Amino acid sequence: MAQDICIFLFSLTAFAVLYIMNNVPAFQEPMVVLEIGVGVLIAVFFLVYLATRLNPPKDVFFYVFAEFSFTCIIDLVSAMEYDGFASGFMEFYQKTGEPYLGTSYAIMMCYWDGIAHFLMYLVMVRRMSKKKPYRNLGLFWAGSLVGNMVVFVAGIVVGKYGLELRPAFWLNMPFLLVPMWGAVSFFRRPRDPTAITLAKIERKHKVSLLWRPLDMLLVIGLCAAMAFTLFRGLVVLGCPLEVFTSYTTLYEPYLNDPVAYPKVMMLCFLFYALPLLGSFVYGLWTPGCTWMLDWTVFVAGAMTQCQWSHIGASLHPRTADMYHIPPSSLVPVLLANVMYAAVPLLLAKRCTSNPAFFMSATALTQSNNEKKVN
Numbered sequence: 001m002a003q004d005i006c007i008f009l010f011s012l013t014a015f016a017v018l019y020i021m022n023n024v025p026a027f028q029e030p031m032v033v034l035e036i037g038v039g040v041l042i043a044v045f046f047l048v049y050l051a052t053r054l055n056p057p058k059d060v061f062f063y064v065f066a067e068f069s070f071t072c073i074i075d076l077v078s079a080m081e082y083d084g085f086a087s088g089f090m091e092f093y094q095k096t097g098e099p100y101l102g103t104s105y106a107i108m109m110c111y112w113d114g115i116a117h118f119l120m121y122l123v124m125v126r127r128m129s130k131k132k133p134y135r136n137l138g139l140f141w142a143g144s145l146v147g148n149m150v151v152f153v154a155g156i157v158v159g160k161y162g163l164e165l166r167p168a169f170w171l172n173m174p175f176l177l178v179p180m181w182g183a184v185s186f187f188r189r190p191r192d193p194t195a196i197t198l199a200k201i202e203r204k205h206k207v208s209l210l211w212r213p214l215d216m217l218l219v220i221g222l223c224a225a226m227a228f229t230l231f232r233g234l235v236v237l238g239c240p241l242e243v244f245t246s247y248t249t250l251y252e253p254y255l256n257d258p259v260a261y262p263k264v265m266m267l268c269f270l271f272y273a274l275p276l277l278g279s280f281v282y283g284l285w286t287p288g289c290t291w292m293l294d295w296t297v298f299v300a301g302a303m304t305q306c307q308w309s310h311i312g313a314s315l316h317p318r319t320a321d322m323y324h325i326p327p328s329s330l331v332p333v334l335l336a337n338v339m340y341a342a343v344p345l346l347l348a349k350r351c352t353s354n355p356a357f358f359m360s361a362t363a364l365t366q367s368n369n370e371k372k373v374n
Contacts (some may be wrong), residue, residue: 003129007066008122014073018089028092032243034167041174044070057225059128059351061138061185064178065121072121076114079107082318097168100161104319105261108312109148112305117141122198133192136297136352143184143301149176151306159260187294196356205287205355215284215357218350221343228275228340236263247276251333252324254314261313265306273303280347283358292351292358300348307341 017040022320027036048066049056057063078093080086082102094102100106120141127134156162209215235244236255248255255262276299283289283296307359311334314325327334351358 002093003057003125007069007125010048010051010066010075010372011069011118013188014070015077015089018077022089028096030096030166030168033093033097034170037168037171041067041071041171055066057128060165061182062125062128064182065125068178069118069121069189072114075110076118079110079114081157082107087294090161093168098171099164099166100156100159100259102318103259103261103313103318105259105313107318108309109152111312112144112197112308113148116305117310120144128174135186135189138182138186139278139297140301140348142179142186143298144177144305145175145184145301147268147302147306148309149179150308151261151268151309152174152208154268155259155261155264158264160258165203168258170284183298187298191293194355194359196359198361200356201359201361205361207357209285212357214350218343218347219281219284221339222277222281222347225343226281227272228336229269229274229277232266233274236266237270252314252325253330254310254319254325257313257319257323262310265310269303269306273299277344288360289358290360293355296344296348296351300344303344304341307337311337311341361366 021033021036026032039052044067045063047061052062077086077089078101081090082094101110120137124134124137124141129135149172153176156165156169156172209219230242231247232252232255235247236253239245252262255266276295280292280299283292313319314323314333
């Protein structure tokens with residue numbers, strides 16, 4: 001049986017684990033929830049290890065994806081139970097585990113993890129088993145999960161749930177640290193092989209930005225995204241000018257939600273995404289910026305996940321009505337947020353599908369000479 005199918009079937013056992021914990025009162029004390037959570041993570045790893053011991057995978061990320069796919073089902077069940085699509089699995093965790101999972105932002109985050117990340121794991125395991133490269137998807141996943149957990153963990157600590165931390169809070173740490181390690185690992189891996197010739201690279205390098213209309217549109221989109229990033233960053237920082245104070249009243253009241261997730265996200269965008277978006281403008285202008293091939297994918301993963309959760313949370317019924325987008329500005333606000341997420345996605349697609357402009361002629365020549373020597 002294919003490895004991705006095995007992981008899919010194995011992850012479904014999360015239903016049984018949740019059902020048992022939900023119906024055994026002894027398993028529902030706060031410290032016991034943490035202990036069982038750690039025990040389950042360790043047990044999942046050893047079960048996967050034992051199941052593959054006769055033909056062990058050479059890529060360590062197989063175990064990471066198998067472990068995380070199991071927790072994806074837990075996140076999906078959590079979101080569905082809060083939204084009323086399931087019952088009888090997570091009541092104990094809602095009370096004694098992580099109560100902030102009932103916030104609209106966390107629910108949308110769990111949907112993303114339970115669907116988008118789960119599909120990524122299956123695809124990467126499938127490509128891994130067929131010895132096909134999956135580096136770009138790995139970078140996208142790492143960016144998505146890092147962006148996810150940085151906002152989530154920081155929002156818990158500084159928001160209204162900061163005084164209600166339970167022992168189960170520490171179960172989030174592996175999902176914050178492992179994708180950071182994964183990002184470093186994928187950045188260090190050699191890029192996927194390409195058949196682009198030196199002549200094509202040199203030809204692309206000579207084409208001015210003015211004669212690359214798609215890249216020009218991307219530059220305009222990046223500049224607009226930078227302005228939007230700076231504007232919303234100043235809004236959550238409390239800039240007293242009327243144009244900033246009226247924005248949360250007329251357009252995005254959700255930025256004032258006391259759960260603090262939107263504020264943390266806007267600050268992360270301001271201090272991290274803004275300089276990166278500016279560097280991408282430089283990369284589209286200047287030929288040979290090979291780092292564009294990696295960082296655009298990583299940032300696209302982070303911003304796509306964050307915007308999904310932000311847009312969904314601002315519309316979700318569990319968000320107080322006073323923080324919903326006003327009906328009069330619903331269309332422009334949604335359009336602005338969707339375009340804000342689309343720009344880094346389109347840029348990443350452009351860089352990975354036609355990378356000649358961003359490749360270094362010197363590096364390609366050195367690589368070819370090394371191949372000849374070997």
